[in-house]
Amino acid sequence: ETGVTQSPTHLIKTRGQQVTLRCSSQSGHNTVSWYQQALGQGPQFIFQYYREEENGRGNFPPRFSGLQFPNYSSELNVNALELDDSALYLCASSFNTGNGYTFGSGTRLTVV
Amino acid sequence: KNEVEQSPQNLTAQEGEFITINCSYSVGISALHWLQQHPGGGIVSLFMLSSGKKKHGRLIATINIQEKHSSLHITASHPRDSAVYICAVGGSQGNLIFGKGTKLSVKP
Numbered sequence: 001e002t003g004v005t006q007s008p009t010h011l012i013k014t015r016g017q018q019v020t021l022r023c024s025s026q027s028g029h030n031t032v033s034w035y036q037q038a039l040g041q042g043p044q045f046i047f048q049y050y051r052e053e054e055n056g057r058g059n060f061p062p063r064f065s066g067l068q069f070p071n072y073s074s075e076l077n078v079n080a081l082e083l084d085d086s087a088l089y090l091c092a093s094s095f096n097t098g099n100g101y102t103f104g105s106g107t108r109l110t111v112v
Numbered sequence: 113k114n115e116v117e118q119s120p121q122n123l124t125a126q127e128g129e130f131i132t133i134n135c136s137y138s139v140g141i142s143a144l145h146w147l148q149q150h151p152g153g154g155i156v157s158l159f160m161l162s163s164g165k166k167k168h169g170r171l172i173a174t175i176n177i178q179e180k181h182s183s184l185h186i187t188a189s190h191p192r193d194s195a196v197y198i199c200a201v202g203g204s205q206g207n208l209i210f211g212k213g214t215k216l217s218v219k220p
């Protein structure tokens with residue numbers, strides 16, 4: 001079975017730009033969660049998608065949005081990038097919620 | 113106060129030492145997770161437990177639900193165990209609430 005794949009691995013953007021990060025979930029998983037991890041901190045929950053619907057959201061502004069596709073892959077979109085958005089963005093997939101998670105290797109976003 | 117607290121934040125050990133990392137949480141949980149993060153950023157799930165004790169190789173995880181406390185033990189530590197170890201608990205939205213992690217460095 002394949003694991004979770006995230007793309008791109010690294011990205012540099014300018015303040016004010018928009019970015020799209022992608023995540024392919026593990027085969028058989030229908031739930032995808034996105035997390036933001038600032039340097040030296042634990043990951044913070046952005047939102048979760050279950051069967052193409054957002055079913056949970058952390059304390060992030062609306063310029064953080066997402067999608068889940070019929071094959072359960074997912075996108076994270078961030079508009080109007082700010083310097084503080086520089087972080088590692090992690091995607092995790094699971095079968096339903098409350099079960100084990102498989103994490104991707106993350107996308108490191110730098111906003112300059 | 114963070115909902116998930118880990119200690120210590122940093123830990124340096126000599127190869128072969130027995131290591132303990134602690135995690136305390138303040139929210140009700142369905143399960144607690146121990147995860148390992150290497151410098152590249154990828155996270156690997158080590159344990160998911162809701163009671164008692166689990167063992168995998170040299171790693172042992174225990175949880176005390178009444179005291180809201182969990183420990184991760186590494187026996188006969190090795191330099192390849194060097195990583196950040198993160199405790200996380202299940203949140204009300206099906207998400208994980210993470211601690212800040214414990215950075216472990218095992219010296220040969």
